[in-house]
Amino acid sequence: KDFLGSFWINPRHHPEFGAAWLAWLMVWTGYGLGTGGFLFLYLQQVVGYEALFAGHAVKEGVSYIQILATAGGVPLVMLAAVLSDRFKQRKVFVMSGVTLMMTRMVMQIVSSNWTVVAIAGTLSGIGFSVFYSLGLTMITQILPSSSSRGKDMGVINIASTFPQIIMPGIGAAVLGLFAATSPVGFQILFIAGFLFLAAGLGMMRRIRSVR
Secondary structure, X not given: XXXXXXXXXXXXXXHHHHHHHHHHHHHHHHHHHHOOOOHHHHHHHHHOHHHHOOOOOHHHHXXXXXXXXXXXXXXXXXXXXXXXXXXXXXXXHHHHHHHHHHHHHHHHHHOOOHHHHHHHHHHXXXXXXXXXXXXXXXXXXXXXXXXXXXXXXXXXXXXXXXXXXXXXHHHHHHHOOOOOOOOHHHHHHHHHHHHHHHXXXXXXXXXXXXX
């Protein structure tokens, strides 16, 4: 009991840490709804990747998007990190990353065109990389105690792990309500993802001690 109780951090006593935890939870949930394990199904059933590119498997389309996101994400994360240190800014870069993820949701809500989806996936991958790397840096600056940093970061990790556990089941249930090739189920997930990301962005504004 005492061990489990040690993981409780009162948000009234540490409001910025509480806001960061909720922001982390919201963003990971939104990101999971927009990508998660559903990208393969989206390319297969809605985009029609195999019909567009005869002889090519859907997994190649997934890999293509991941390669683009990595190719753009690595140098831009490095640049963002350097600029963040130079200008002593963290939050603005983290929020910019979330905004890129929200952009993906909007693009995929309005279009299932392969080119649009590929660009959206690339932007989201870059945005997530910036959010994750500089977001962790930002959180280390508002930890409740210098004597329990490892435990406190573990508490933050719960906020990122929980959505990854529950979102696949919830997403599958939503998609199961509609025909396999219908974009409606995916659009619902993308709208929900956008709203969760927006909520996470709003929670970040409550972190005022970090620029």
